Amino acid sequence: xxxxxxxxxxxxxxxxxxxxxxxxxxxxxxxxxxxxxxxxxxxxxxxxxxxxxxxxxxxxxxxxxxxxxxxxxxxxxxxxxxxxxxxxxxxxxxxxxxxxxxxxxxxxxxxxxxxxxxxxxxxxxxxxxxxxxxxxxxxxxxxxxxxxxxxxxxxxxxxxxxxxxxxxxxxxxxxxxxxxxxxxxxxxxxxxxxxxxxxxxxxxxxxxxxxxxxxxxxxxxxxxxxxxxxxxxxxxxxxxxxxxxxxxxxxxxxxxxxxxxxxxxxxxxxxxxxxxxxxxxxxxxxxxxxxxxxxxxxxxxxxxxxxxxxxxxxxxxxxxxxxxxx
Amino acid sequence: xxxxxxxxxxxxxxxxxxxxxxxxxxxxxxxxxxxxxxxxxxxxxxxxxxxxxxxxxxxxxxxxxxxxxxxxxxxxxxxxxxxxxxxxxxxxxxxxxxxxxxxxxxxxxxxxxxxxxxxxxxxxxxxxxxxxxxxxxxxxxxxxxxxxxxxxxxxxxxxxxxxxxxxxxxxxxxxxxxxxxxxxxxxxxxxxxxxxxxxxxxxxxxxxxxxxxxxxxxxxxxxxxxxxxxxxxxxxxxxxxxxxxxxxxxxxxxxxxxxxxxxxxxxxxxxxx
Numbered sequence: 001x002x003x004x005x006x007x008x009x010x011x012x013x014x015x016x017x018x019x020x021x022x023x024x025x026x027x028x029x030x031x032x033x034x035x036x037x038x039x040x041x042x043x044x045x046x047x048x049x050x051x052x053x054x055x056x057x058x059x060x061x062x063x064x065x066x067x068x069x070x071x072x073x074x075x076x077x078x079x080x081x082x083x084x085x086x087x088x089x090x091x092x093x094x095x096x097x098x099x100x101x102x103x104x105x106x107x108x109x110x111x112x113x114x115x116x117x118x119x120x121x122x123x124x125x126x127x128x129x130x131x132x133x134x135x136x137x138x139x140x141x142x143x144x145x146x147x148x149x150x151x152x153x154x155x156x157x158x159x160x161x162x163x164x165x166x167x168x169x170x171x172x173x174x175x176x177x178x179x180x181x182x183x184x185x186x187x188x189x190x191x192x193x194x195x196x197x198x199x200x201x202x203x204x205x206x207x208x209x210x211x212x213x214x215x216x217x218x219x220x221x222x223x224x225x226x227x228x229x230x231x232x233x234x235x236x237x238x239x240x241x242x243x244x245x246x247x248x249x250x251x252x253x254x255x256x257x258x259x260x261x262x263x264x265x266x267x268x269x270x271x272x273x274x275x276x277x278x279x280x281x282x283x284x285x286x287x288x289x290x291x292x293x294x295x296x297x298x299x300x301x302x303x304x305x306x307x308x309x310x311x312x313x314x315x316x317x318x319x320x321x322x323x324x325x326x
Numbered sequence: 327x328x329x330x331x332x333x334x335x336x337x338x339x340x341x342x343x344x345x346x347x348x349x350x351x352x353x354x355x356x357x358x359x360x361x362x363x364x365x366x367x368x369x370x371x372x373x374x375x376x377x378x379x380x381x382x383x384x385x386x387x388x389x390x391x392x393x394x395x396x397x398x399x400x401x402x403x404x405x406x407x408x409x410x411x412x413x414x415x416x417x418x419x420x421x422x423x424x425x426x427x428x429x430x431x432x433x434x435x436x437x438x439x440x441x442x443x444x445x446x447x448x449x450x451x452x453x454x455x456x457x458x459x460x461x462x463x464x465x466x467x468x469x470x471x472x473x474x475x476x477x478x479x480x481x482x483x484x485x486x487x488x489x490x491x492x493x494x495x496x497x498x499x500x501x502x503x504x505x506x507x508x509x510x511x512x513x514x515x516x517x518x519x520x521x522x523x524x525x526x527x528x529x530x531x532x533x534x535x536x537x538x539x540x541x542x543x544x545x546x547x548x549x550x551x552x553x554x555x556x557x558x559x560x561x562x563x564x565x566x567x568x569x570x571x572x573x574x575x576x577x578x579x580x581x582x583x584x585x586x587x588x589x590x591x592x593x594x595x596x597x598x599x
Contacts, residue, residue, distance in 0.1 A: 071486065072454050099482070
C-alpha cells in the first residue's frame with residue numbers, strides 16, 4: 001500500500017500526471033537502490049527535477065536521442081538495474097519503437113518506458129506531440145506489459161507495480177494538471193486485474209487513463225435517463241483482464257472509451273478477446289478517429305472528439321437505441 | 327602475459343575452417359563476407375584481450391562483448407566455441423530449425439551470447455548502458471562493441487557515440503570492422519563515411535587505425551587500457567570475405583550459399599596456407 005488519502009489525492013490532482021510520476025519515482029528510488037531513471041532531455045517535463053537533485057547519479061539525461069535512450073536503458077538493465085525511461089508518448093513509442101522491440105520485447109530487458117503527455121494532453125502543441133497510436137504499437141510487441149493509470153493515485157500504483165515485476169513495461173500517462181480524482185483512498189492494484197469503478201445492470205463501459213473520469217460522468221448521466229452502466233477501469237491493456245471482459249459480455253453490450261485511436265488500442269484489445277466468445281453483442285468503440293485533427297486546449301479537444309461525459313452518454317444512448325442492444 | 331601471436335593465428339585459421347564448414351552444413355545462405363572479415367578481431371579479443379573465462383560465461387567481472395553488427399555471427403560463434411564456452415559440435419546447429427545459433431545473435435548468457443542483435447545501429451547504445459553501469463558501480467570490467475562500417479550509416483550509432491563521450495566512458499571500446507563494403511556494394515559508392523575515424527574523433531573519442539587482420543596491431547589497440555575519460559574507437563581495416571580468394575571484396579558474398587564445389591575450393595585454399 002502506498003498510503004493514498006483524500007488529502008494526497010487532491011494534491012496529486014493539482015500537480016498533474018507528470019509531476020506525480022516524478023514524485024512516485026523519488027519515493028521508489030528512496031526504497032530501492034537499483035532504480036535508475038533516464039530521460040531524453042525531458043527531465044523537467046517528466047517531473048524529475050527533485051529526483052535529479054536527490055539522486056544525481058541515478059538520473060541520466062541522454063539528450064534528445066530516444067533510440068539511444070532505450071539502448072542505454074537496456075544496457076543498464078542488462079547489468080541489473082531497474083530502469084525507467086521517459087519521453088513524450090509518440091517519441092518513445094515510435095521513434096524508439098524498434099529499440100523497444102529488440103531490447104524490451106525480444107530481450108525482455110527490465111526497462112519501464114514511460115510515455116508522458118499521452119492522448120491529447122499536449123493540447124496546443126499539436127498532433128506531433130499527441131499519443132494517438134502508442135498503445136497500438138506497444139501492445140503488438142511481445143512481452144511488454146502496458147499500463148494506463150487513471151489518476152495520480154494510480155500513477156503511484158503503476159510505477160511501484162511496474163518496478164515490482166522484472167520485465168519490460170510501457171506506462172502511458174494521460175491527463176494534464178488538475179487531473180480528476182478517481183481514487184481517494186487505498187485500494188488494491190494488481191497488474192492484469194481490472195477494477196470495477198461502478199456497478200450497473202444494462203451495459204459495461206470499459207475504459208482507462210483520463211477517460212475513466214469521463215466514463216463515470218457519462219454513467220451518471222445515463223443513470224438519470226434510466227440506463228444503468230457498469231464502469232471498469234482496465235488500467236492494464238496487456239495482459240488484458242479477459243475474465244472481466246467475459247463477465248461484461250455476458251451481462252450486456254460493451255462500450256470502450258479511450259483517449260487513443262480507435263485502431264489498435266483498448267477497444268481493439270477488448271474486441272479481439274470478445275470475438276472468441278459465443279453470442280457476444282456488438283461493441284461501441286469510443287475513441288479518437290483515424291485521422292489527425294485540429295489542435296486546441298484539452299477541453300476543446302475532448303469536446304470536439306466527443307470524449308466528454310455528456311457526449312459519451314449521448315453516443316451510448318444512440319447506440320442502445322439503434323442496435324436495440326438493451 | 328606476453329602476446330602469443332602464433333596461438334592466435336592458429337585460432338583464426340581454425341575459426342575460418344569452421345566458418346566454411348558451417349556455411350556448407352547449413353545448406354542455405356550465410357553472411358560469409360562479414361563473418362570472415364572479423365575473424366582476427368574476434369580471435370584477439372577472445373583469446374588474448376578480454377577477461378573472459380569460458381567455463382564461467384556469466385561471471386559478473388567478465389569483460390562484455392556486444393556484436394552490434396549482428397550478421398557477423400560466423401566470427402562470433404566460432405570464437406565462443408573454440409575458446410570452449412560451448413562444444414565445437416554445437417556449431418553444426420547453425421541455422422538449423424529451432425537452433426540457438428541463429429543468423430543473428432540471440433541473447434544466451436549460458437552460451438556467452440551477451441545480447442540479441444541483427445537490427446543495425448543498436449548495439450553501441452546497449453554497450454554504452456553497460457559501460458555506464460560499470461562506472462556507476464565502480465566495476466573494473468571493460469565493454470567492447472563491434473560495429474560494421476556500413477552499420478555506421480545508422481543515425482542511432484552517432485547518438486551512442488556522442489553519449490559515450492559525454493559520459494566519459496573510457497571503459498568502452500568500439501571496434502569498427504572497416505571492410506569498406508555493405509549489402510549493396512562498396513560503401514564509397516553508397517554512403518561514404520571515410521575517413522570514419524575523424525567522425526569519432528570529432529565527438530571526442532580516441533581513435534586508432536589498424537590492419538584488422540594483423541594480430542599484433544589489433545592486440546596493441548584492443549589491449550590498451552588508458553583511462554583518460556575518452557572512449558576508444560579502433561578502426562580495423564579489413565577485407566570482406568578475407569581468406570577465400572573468390573569471396574574477398576565480393577559483393578555477392580555478403581549473404582550467399584556455398585555449393586559443394588566452392589566449398590571444396592575454399593577448404594583447399596585454407597589448407598594450403
